Amino acid sequence: MSDMQPDEKITKQGSGEVSVQPLPRSIPVVPGTTDDGTLIEDPSVRAPLVLGKRTFREVTDIVCGYAEAPIPKIWLTAFTICSMIAALGTGMILYLIITGVGVWGLNNQVDWAWDITNFVFWIGIGHAGTLISAILCLLKQNWRTAVNRSAEAMTIFAVVCAGIFPGIHVGRVWFAWFLAPVPNSNAIWPNFRSPLLWDVFAVSTYATVSLLFWYMGMIPDLATLRDRAAARLHKGVSREFKMPMPIGDGLPLGFMPRPDSIRLFIYGVASLGWRFSSRHWHRYEKAYLMLAGISTPLVLSVHSIVSFDFATSVIPGWHTTIFPPYFVAGAVFGGFAMVLFLLIPLRVILPNFSDLLTLRHLENMAKILLLTGTMVGFAYSMEFFIAWYGANQYEFAVFANNRVNPAEAPYWWAYWTMITCNVIFPQLFWFRKMRQNPLVIWIVALAVTIGMWFERFVIIVTSIHRAFLPGEWHMFFPTWVDILTFVGSCGIFMTLFLLFLKFLPVFALAEVKVVMPQSHTDDHH
Amino acid sequence: MKMINDFMTAAADYFPMLIGKGSPKFVTSSGKPVYGIVAEFDETPKVFKAAQHVRDAGYTKWDVHSPFPIHDMEEAMGMKSTKLPLMAGGAAIAGVATAAALQWGTSFVLYPTVVQGKPFEAWQPFVPIMFELGILFTAFMCIFGMLALNGLPRWHHPLFTHDRFMRVGNDKFFIVIEATDPDFDPSKVKKVLEDAGGTHISLIEDID
Numbered sequence: 048m049s050d051m052q053p054d055e056k057i058t059k060q061g062s063g064e065v066s067v068q069p070l071p072r073s074i075p076v077v078p079g080t081t082d083d084g085t086l087i088e089d090p091s092v093r094a095p096l097v098l099g100k101r102t103f104r105e106v107t108d109i110v111c112g113y114a115e116a117p118i119p120k121i122w123l124t125a126f127t128i129c130s131m132i133a134a135l136g137t138g139m140i141l142y143l144i145i146t147g148v149g150v151w152g153l154n155n156q157v158d159w160a161w162d163i164t165n166f167v168f169w170i171g172i173g174h175a176g177t178l179i180s181a182i183l184c185l186l187k188q189n190w191r192t193a194v195n196r197s198a199e200a201m202t203i204f205a206v207v208c209a210g211i212f213p214g215i216h217v218g219r220v221w222f223a224w225f226l227a228p229v230p231n232s233n234a235i236w237p238n239f240r241s242p243l244l245w246d247v248f249a250v251s252t253y254a255t256v257s258l259l260f261w262y263m264g265m266i267p268d269l270a271t272l273r274d275r276a277a278a279r280l281h282k283g284v285s286r287e288f289k290m291p292m293p294i295g296d297g298l299p300l301g302f303m304p305r306p307d308s309i310r311l312f313i314y315g316v317a318s319l320g321w322r323f324s325s326r327h328w329h330r331y332e333k334a335y336l337m338l339a340g341i342s343t344p345l346v347l348s349v350h351s352i353v354s355f356d357f358a359t360s361v362i363p364g365w366h367t368t369i370f371p372p373y374f375v376a377g378a379v380f381g382g383f384a385m386v387l388f389l390l391i392p393l394r395v396i397l398p399n400f401s402d403l404l405t406l407r408h409l410e411n412m413a414k415i416l417l418l419t420g421t422m423v424g425f426a427y428s429m430e431f432f433i434a435w436y437g438a439n440q441y442e443f444a445v446f447a448n449n450r451v452n453p454a455e456a457p458y459w460w461a462y463w464t465m466i467t468c469n470v471i472f473p474q475l476f477w478f479r480k481m482r483q484n485p486l487v488i489w490i491v492a493l494a495v496t497i498g499m500w501f502e503r504f505v506i507i508v509t510s511i512h513r514a515f516l517p518g519e520w521h522m523f524f525p526t527w528v529d530i531l532t533f534v535g536s537c538g539i540f541m542t543l544f545l546l547f548l549k550f551l552p553v554f555a556l557a558e559v560k561v562v563m564p565q566s567h568t569d570d571h572h
Numbered sequence: 573m574k575m576i577n578d579f580m581t582a583a584a585d586y587f588p589m590l591i592g593k594g595s596p597k598f599v600t601s602s603g604k605p606v607y608g609i610v611a612e613f614d615e616t617p618k619v620f621k622a623a624q625h626v627r628d629a630g631y632t633k634w635d636v637h638s639p640f641p642i643h644d645m646e647e648a649m650g651m652k653s654t655k656l657p658l659m660a661g662g663a664a665i666a667g668v669a670t671a672a673a674l675q676w677g678t679s680f681v682l683y684p685t686v687v688q689g690k691p692f693e694a695w696q697p698f699v700p701i702m703f704e705l706g707i708l709f710t711a712f713m714c715i716f717g718m719l720a721l722n723g724l725p726r727w728h729h730p731l732f733t734h735d736r737f738m739r740v741g742n743d744k745f746f747i748v749i750e751a752t753d754p755d756f757d758p759s760k761v762k763k764v765l766e767d768a769g770g771t772h773i774s775l776i777e778d779i780d
Binding site for chain 1: 615616617620623635636637638639640641642643644645646648649651653654656657660674675678679682683685687688690694697698700701703704705707708710711712714715717718719721722724725726727728729731732735737738739740741742743
């Protein structure tokens, strides 16, 4: 054994120096055009999923660079604003709990309004992440690797926002434990035959599984961040801790440990000691595939069960068998719109982001918007058709007199906003020029996000604001608390998303490497 | 017997105060036990061929470390398929059974109630929660079962003492042949890894 010594500590060429971004591409984009070379229509040519003939090392540097760079001023500004809005929303919730649900605009007739609208809106947005991770994984759509991590993060944060509203809308929130499957003081258990209880199980299962799925996907990438931090500390190229300041340089704080020491600890604990073993990868991939397999029916079940909250009631406008597929299509539609709405600006703001999220990715997602938007449009027309064909006068009145007809329906503008945003706007994507233009896609995504909020508002409020007897008719007007609670939930969502962008791997690093040509096991790449 | 041995070896890593490891077959000049010998590779095709080479040399206690899962590596390493799907299936059944017991138990046994005139014998309203809990238990088994079979979390490992190994999450590939392999012989292992095209071949000491 004496002829072999353990590796001496002289091989100091580990990876991990924070690279200067943007990393130049070795092959530039087609000059003078907006085309990045991924929009090839020739089926014999495989469009690249990562631009610029990147090496593994460059891809690692790009993705880890976002989490390792000093905090940018623009991030700090955005974070300050968003967290203040989140604090405002939290304040509104506190005000509601202290004062009672009377601070909202609810009344005896319209007892569900913005609260449940916001709940369904957010839970719907939370469907795209799992759809991209699970269904596109089963369909072997490799392009999903560019968006799955951020879409999954978005899913978690949207479910967090969604979870707030059912909790606080019950009025006396200290009785929210009635939702849990435990007996109350009279030994009566919750009613398991109620869709509201199914909803509790569906949403909490969905939140748990999405969180675990997201975390499991991140374990190898957190290990990469851990190793890079360790390598920098080892080589002595680690930065000092500097408190980020709004103006000028950061304030050096000598008593704080180096950022890389903090990273090494946090990423080290979170990555569970992952060491990239192939025997581990084998089980990991099996687990991932099975999770994709069970998440697919799960994601379809969650919004179906949310729709049962309405569909199993006997209120005209809610009592509809088309609701489950209609809600699921709408959720996918709204979720993809939110993904595009958030990621398109990042292509401009974050360096090298557009190398990994190419125009082809955007075009594919625009096609999904077109498909699901058209499905939603079909559902709108079909429920109207059945309301007429079913010959139930109350059902028909909900559509004609509460929603569509401006002369009769006070909420006609909400209905037509929904139709314009959800059905008409996505039809632009029939034209190739439109679905290849990031600005157009972003505007449509914004319109769809607005439209999907109005869809839930239309379904909930216009159905119940006029019941069977005119004496029961009542309008709903939001109060300032209603409005600021919703704005606050957007702030909570954005705050969490900004934290994700700065501190976690924004792309699924290991999965992106799998779809690069260098990952093939034969020599011809 | 082999399973018990494997289990005891793994348990010894976690509870060194309870389970002794037995005396090591090889020690370095400093007296520390040998964990294994590691070789580095630059490209996917090279490490893939090298894995086939090591497999054909007849080693069993060895591993390939790569920044991403390499397609068909299971076959190249001669790995057996994992039992995880079977465990997940068991978890699914347990989840459905738990939901069934919870719902029938509370609605029929503990406090029978008729709500909204729905009959006792209707099983249909119980399906959604049975489905959801089935999914939930399966997901738990997939993730925690995967981690358990992998012996994770384990924050302390001999390979982490190897400086070059810090690049495994970036762009380098490694093959490790462990000293617990029955055919382990340092000079032979070194030769095999050299023949396979490995560079920077070095010995890794075990940790205390």
